[in-house]
Amino acid sequence: MTDPRFPATGRTVLVVEDDASIRTLLTTALGAAGYSVASAADGREAVALAGSRRPDLIVLDVMLPDTDGFRLTRALRAQGVYTPVLFLTARTGVEDRITGLSSGGDDYVTKPFHVQEVLLRVRAILRRAGAPASTAPVRPPLRYGGVTLDESTHEAERAGRPLRLSPTEFRLLACLLARPERVLEKAEILQRVWRYDFSGDTRIVDTYVKNLRRKLDRDGAPPLVHTVRGVGYCLRLPREATGPLTP
Template sequence: MQGPPLVYGQGQRLLVVDDEPGITEVLETTLGLAGYQVWVAANGAAALRLAAEVRPDLVVLDVMLPDMDGFQVCRRLAEQDEAPPVLFLTARDSVLDKVTGLTIGGEDYLTKPFSIPEVLARVHVLLRRVRRGQAAEDPVLCFADVVMDEGTRRVTRAGRAVELSPTEYRLLRYLLVNSGRVVSKAQVLDNVWQHEFGDGVVEKVVSRLRQKLDAVGEPLIHTVRGFGYSLRLPVEG
């Protein structure tokens, strides 16, 4: 039985960061054949240097690197203007590692061993998501005193900036679009990540977003036990 059709790129620039030559060789070859321009780096310092020179559209990043870990590299990339999306591709598979990667700036997290079709599919989804975000027709979403400007990717509450990772940003956007409604963990996974990470990851990312948002005002993200989450004003007693 044939598998799903492979998806191809249109010359987008990809930076692959991994210290295993076998991994970088496979990814450089297959991603190149799939229509992408590919650069490779074997450590964090080289990755940051190449990222500044090449301005990649996407970074495929291992966590375990010889000089600094991938989480540090991701944080440094996130400080750049127009920071590229990051797909973590690593053997580190704990819930804590996944949550860390997704909340410090990573857009997606895939564990080794991996299949080439899945890597291609996730790269395609991330690049499409970035294009869709850039083409948003209505760039401002509001609820209560929360304002999300999709043109600048800036979130404020009561006029104060709220610093969010890309994952936290997408989660808040989904809650804003569905404000007043209850969304399940399965719906969050389908619409925020489009991949199966498990309930533990959802709970931890929601918790981190709640801490940042509620630090500025009254609680807005509420857990509806047995059902999911809702963005709404507190019920007055």
């Protein structure tokens, strides 16, 4: 039963966890917090539920009996499923965190965890993802250098070619498009896109910029996202000039 202190959110969360006790803990806590919850014990069941239930968020254990969460997330992204993903894992290394986030995840909680931390991360991810389409404010599209990004429809394109972006890549591009030709420090990008820092580690920004460039600069398109060595990144049209800006 939903806790009356937490009204129904209208959001669905899919919990993918093979440990039955953890799966029950999370589904109970999320349900009490007002979410509609579905659950799966392995990757195959998760893929089926992701297609049928269309969740707003997936809480995904990294170690599953038939696959791992990183591989599963990459497979979902390749199929055009860009549902935000919150990883759960006993791996604590920074490299594991970067691997998870660069595979298309949006956040990362290590085990053992406090259930309130998971609830806070779920709320933060859904807040970043925006309000449901029926209540989302209509904003004019962002445009620069042949790139158009429409936050109301969550669509982006370059020179008429659709860009298939994950939710985090979409927010990163929106952040850069909102401030074209301005140098953004990595810490500022981290705050604007992720809303908090990952223990001060800005390498996740580098990883996502690399992924975004690969999608933006296809088919010989000139590079738009440039590196300012030792500082951060700048979105600008290519120009013949000397200085610290590099693709």
